[in-house]
Amino acid sequence: MTPAALDASDPAFARDPFPTYAELRARGPVGCVPLSNGREAWFVTGLAEARYVLADKRFSAVRPSSLDGSSPRGVLERHMLNTDAPEHTRLRRLASRAFTEARIDALAPRIEVLVDALLDAIPTTGVVDIVSAFGFPLPVQVMCEVLGVPEADRLALRQWTYTVASPTGPGTDDAWDGLLTYFTGLIAAKRADPTDDVFSDLVHLTDDEGMLTEQELVAMAFLLLFAGYETTMNLVGSAVLSLLTHPDQLRALTTPALWDVAVEELLRHGSPLEGATWRWATTDVEVAGVVVPEGSSVLVVLGAANRDPDRFDDPDLLDLTRSPNPHLAFGYGPHFCIGGRLARLEATIALARLVARFPHLRLVADPAGIAWRPGLLVRGPMRLDVRLDDPHAHLHSHADARRAAGLRRRLTARQADAVVIDLAGNDYLGLTRDPRVIDGAVTAASTWGGGATGSRLVTGSTQGHHDLEDALAAFVGAEAGLVLSSGYLANLGAVAALSGPGALVISEAQNHASIIDACRLSRADVVVTEHRDIAAVELALAGRTLERAIVVTDAVFSVDGDLAPLTELAYACRRHGALLIIDEAHALGVVGDGGRGATYAAGLSGAPDIVLTATLSKALGSQGGVVLGSRAVIDHLVDTARPFIFDTGLAPAAVGAAHSALDALVADPxxxxxxxxxxxxxxxxxxxxxxxxxxxxxxxxxxxxxxxxxxxxxxxxxxxxxxxxxxxxxxxxxxxxxxxxxxxxxxxxxxxxxxxxxxxxxxxxxxxx
The missing domain is CATH 3.90.1150.10 (Aspartate Aminotransferase, domain 1)
Structure with a gap:
C-alpha cells in the first residue's frame, strides 16, 4: 500500500514525526515516499540501512541544482557536505587536521565563559524564550571563536546568520552578500596576520595538493558557522524541553559523567539533525532487498534510525542513562559531522550550567502546543517559553527575616461490622477495616500512646509523623510533606499561610467548604470563578494589580466527582507567575498511576509552583490531612500556618493507620x-x-x-x-x-x-x- 503524501510543513508532523517514521519503517527500512510537493523520495529509516547508504559512494552528495553558482549563496553552499570523493576526501583531510580532539577540547574553558555570559544576560523575571535568548546565540558565539571573528563583528555575523536561516524574511539576499563579503575579508586578514583559532589553522594548512582555495575557505567558513549553529541550537532547544518534561530524570543528573551519557540520549531521542543531507543514487542500488533507481533522491532519516527498535530497547522512551548508545545523530561515513565533538561539548556545558543556574526552570506552555521547525533536515522547537524565577522567592525572603530575628522553628520528634452497603463514606479503597491498617494503628498507639500530647512544635511530633510525611512526599513526587490533624486544616493552613494580605486568591466555585473558608480567612483579595472556567482564571490573573497570586482548586470535585482541568490551570498560572494549590482529597489513592493523584496523572508532580493538599481519611482509611510541596513551602508552613502551630498533632494511631494504608496501596496498585x-x-x-x-x-x-x-x-x-x-x-x-x-x-x-x-x-x- 502506497503511503499518503508526506507534508513536512505540517505543524503536527514537525512536532512529532516519529509515528510517521515508525509506520514507514514497518513497511520496510527503505521505501519510496510521495511528498506533498508532488515529488517522490526514498526514505531510509532503519539504522543498519542508514549506515549502509551513508557509507556507500554510489549515493552522491552533489545535488542537482539550478542555483546560480556565482551568486553569494551559490558560492557559500559549495562546501564539503555537498561534495564527493576525491574533492570531499581532500577537504575533509585538511579540515580534520585543524579540528583535532585536543583543539576542540581546549575550547571548553572559553565555552564556559560564553555560556555564563549569556546566562547572566537572561532576564530572571517574566517569560523567556530560551531558544532566542540562549540556544541561538551560544553556537554562533562559539563558532565565532572557532573562526576567530573579532568581538566587534559578531553582532553583524549573528544577524546575517539569523536572516539566511529565515529565507522568507526580508533582507535575505543582502545577508548572503554580507556573509560572503565578510568571510572573504576574514580570510585575507588571516593570511596576513594569523591568530590563534581553528580557522587560521585552516587558512594556512597545506598538503601535497596545496592549500585550500579562497572559494573553499569561504564555503568552509559558512559551513562551520551555519551547521554549527543549526545543530547546537536545535539540540539545546529540544534537550531543554525533554529535560523539563522528564523532571525525575533531570533531578538524577548530579555529576558531569551523567551529563555526558545524558547528552548522547538527548541527541538520539531528539535528533536535532532529523535527516542527513540529501543523497542521489548514481546508479541502481539494492538496499535491504529494495532497488533504489538511478537518479533517485534519497533521504537518510537520522531521527528514524535513532529510534529503530531492532537496535534500541524502548526506542521512544527517553532514558538518560542509556548506554551504549550507537545513535546516528551526527550522521555516519565520510560525511560524518566534523563538528560533532564540538556540539557535544557545547551542549554538555550549556545544559548543565543552565539547569544549575536556574533550578526552577519550567515551561509556561503545554508541550503539545509548542511549534517545531518544519522540514526534514533539522528538528527543534521554534521557541521555548520558560520561567526562570524562583516561585518561592518571597518565602525565602520571609524565612531569612525570621532567621535573623531568631524566629525560625524546627520539628523535633520525641522518642519513645456494618449491615448496610455503605455508599456515603469515603473509604474508597476499603482499607479502613483492613487488618494491616488496624495493626498499624494498634502498633502506633502502643508505642506512642493514645494522643500526640501537644502541638507538633512542642511534644506532638513522633518519628511516625516524620516517616509518614516522607513516604507521602515520595509517593506523589514532592520534596516534602507536613501532616496536620485534618484535610480541612490542611487547606486552611496552606491557603492562609501562602497568601494573606497583598495577595490575590482565585478559587473555583465548586471548591470544598474548607477551601472556601480558607479563602475567607486568608485576608487576601478573593475572586471566585465559575466551574472549570479557565478563561475566567486567565482574565483574573491578567487583570490583577497585586504582585502575588494563588489559584486554588479541588482535583476531583466532591459532589459530582468530575476532574478539574489541572494541566490548563497549571500553565495559566505559570504564564502569570501564580502559585497553584490543588486539593487531592478525592483523587489521592484513586486517580493516577497507582493512585498517586490527579496532579501526578497530569504530569505535574514535583513542580515547584504547585502545592498539594490531601486528606488521610478517604482512600487511606484513617484520619488527618497533609500538605505536599517544595521544602520552601513546608518550611514556611512550619513557621506561619496557624492551624499547624496551634493545633495538637495528629494522634499516633491515625498516623500508623495511614502509613499502613499507604503501604497496602503501594503493594496493590x-x-x-x-x-x-x-x-x-x-x-x-x-x-x-x-x-x-x-x-x-x-x-x-x-x-x-x-x-x-x-x-x-x-x-x-x-x-x-x-x-x-x-x-x-x-x-x-x-x-x-x-x-x-x-x-x-x-x-x-x-x-x-x-x-x-x-x-x-x-x-x-x-x-x-
Missing amino acids: TLPLRARQRARDLARVARSAGWTASEPDAAVTSILIGDPTLAVAAAAACLARGVRVGCFRPPSVPDAISRLRLTARADLTESDIDTIATVLAEVRAEVLA
Whole structure:
C-alpha cells in the first residue's frame, strides 16, 4: 500500500514525526515516499540501512541544482557536505587536521565563559524564550571563536546568520552578500596576520595538493558557522524541553559523567539533525532487498534510525542513562559531522550550567502546543517559553527575616461490622477495616500512646509523623510533606499561610467548604470563578494589580466527582507567575498511576509552583490531612500556618493507620482501578434505574434530584433497604440541585452492585411516583 503524501510543513508532523517514521519503517527500512510537493523520495529509516547508504559512494552528495553558482549563496553552499570523493576526501583531510580532539577540547574553558555570559544576560523575571535568548546565540558565539571573528563583528555575523536561516524574511539576499563579503575579508586578514583559532589553522594548512582555495575557505567558513549553529541550537532547544518534561530524570543528573551519557540520549531521542543531507543514487542500488533507481533522491532519516527498535530497547522512551548508545545523530561515513565533538561539548556545558543556574526552570506552555521547525533536515522547537524565577522567592525572603530575628522553628520528634452497603463514606479503597491498617494503628498507639500530647512544635511530633510525611512526599513526587490533624486544616493552613494580605486568591466555585473558608480567612483579595472556567482564571490573573497570586482548586470535585482541568490551570498560572494549590482529597489513592493523584496523572508532580493538599481519611482509611510541596513551602508552613502551630498533632494511631494504608496501596496498585470501575458501575446502574447520574472521573457519582425534600426521602428509602447514600442539599449545594452522592469502594462485590441496582430502582419508583 502506497503511503499518503508526506507534508513536512505540517505543524503536527514537525512536532512529532516519529509515528510517521515508525509506520514507514514497518513497511520496510527503505521505501519510496510521495511528498506533498508532488515529488517522490526514498526514505531510509532503519539504522543498519542508514549506515549502509551513508557509507556507500554510489549515493552522491552533489545535488542537482539550478542555483546560480556565482551568486553569494551559490558560492557559500559549495562546501564539503555537498561534495564527493576525491574533492570531499581532500577537504575533509585538511579540515580534520585543524579540528583535532585536543583543539576542540581546549575550547571548553572559553565555552564556559560564553555560556555564563549569556546566562547572566537572561532576564530572571517574566517569560523567556530560551531558544532566542540562549540556544541561538551560544553556537554562533562559539563558532565565532572557532573562526576567530573579532568581538566587534559578531553582532553583524549573528544577524546575517539569523536572516539566511529565515529565507522568507526580508533582507535575505543582502545577508548572503554580507556573509560572503565578510568571510572573504576574514580570510585575507588571516593570511596576513594569523591568530590563534581553528580557522587560521585552516587558512594556512597545506598538503601535497596545496592549500585550500579562497572559494573553499569561504564555503568552509559558512559551513562551520551555519551547521554549527543549526545543530547546537536545535539540540539545546529540544534537550531543554525533554529535560523539563522528564523532571525525575533531570533531578538524577548530579555529576558531569551523567551529563555526558545524558547528552548522547538527548541527541538520539531528539535528533536535532532529523535527516542527513540529501543523497542521489548514481546508479541502481539494492538496499535491504529494495532497488533504489538511478537518479533517485534519497533521504537518510537520522531521527528514524535513532529510534529503530531492532537496535534500541524502548526506542521512544527517553532514558538518560542509556548506554551504549550507537545513535546516528551526527550522521555516519565520510560525511560524518566534523563538528560533532564540538556540539557535544557545547551542549554538555550549556545544559548543565543552565539547569544549575536556574533550578526552577519550567515551561509556561503545554508541550503539545509548542511549534517545531518544519522540514526534514533539522528538528527543534521554534521557541521555548520558560520561567526562570524562583516561585518561592518571597518565602525565602520571609524565612531569612525570621532567621535573623531568631524566629525560625524546627520539628523535633520525641522518642519513645456494618449491615448496610455503605455508599456515603469515603473509604474508597476499603482499607479502613483492613487488618494491616488496624495493626498499624494498634502498633502506633502502643508505642506512642493514645494522643500526640501537644502541638507538633512542642511534644506532638513522633518519628511516625516524620516517616509518614516522607513516604507521602515520595509517593506523589514532592520534596516534602507536613501532616496536620485534618484535610480541612490542611487547606486552611496552606491557603492562609501562602497568601494573606497583598495577595490575590482565585478559587473555583465548586471548591470544598474548607477551601472556601480558607479563602475567607486568608485576608487576601478573593475572586471566585465559575466551574472549570479557565478563561475566567486567565482574565483574573491578567487583570490583577497585586504582585502575588494563588489559584486554588479541588482535583476531583466532591459532589459530582468530575476532574478539574489541572494541566490548563497549571500553565495559566505559570504564564502569570501564580502559585497553584490543588486539593487531592478525592483523587489521592484513586486517580493516577497507582493512585498517586490527579496532579501526578497530569504530569505535574514535583513542580515547584504547585502545592498539594490531601486528606488521610478517604482512600487511606484513617484520619488527618497533609500538605505536599517544595521544602520552601513546608518550611514556611512550619513557621506561619496557624492551624499547624496551634493545633495538637495528629494522634499516633491515625498516623500508623495511614502509613499502613499507604503501604497496602503501594503493594496493590490495582485498588484505584477497582474503585474507579465500581464508580462507573454505580453510575451505570443508577442510569438503568432511570436516575440522572454524573459520569465519574474518580470514585464519586451523584444523582440529581433537585428538590431537597425528595432528596432526603430518597436517601432514607435507600437506607431502609440496606444501602446508605450521601444526601447533599443547601447550603452544601446551591438551590434546586439537591442530590444523592454515591461513593464507590474497591471492595464492592458484583452482588453488592446487583443489590444497589435493585434498591435504586425501587426507591425511584417509590419517591418519584
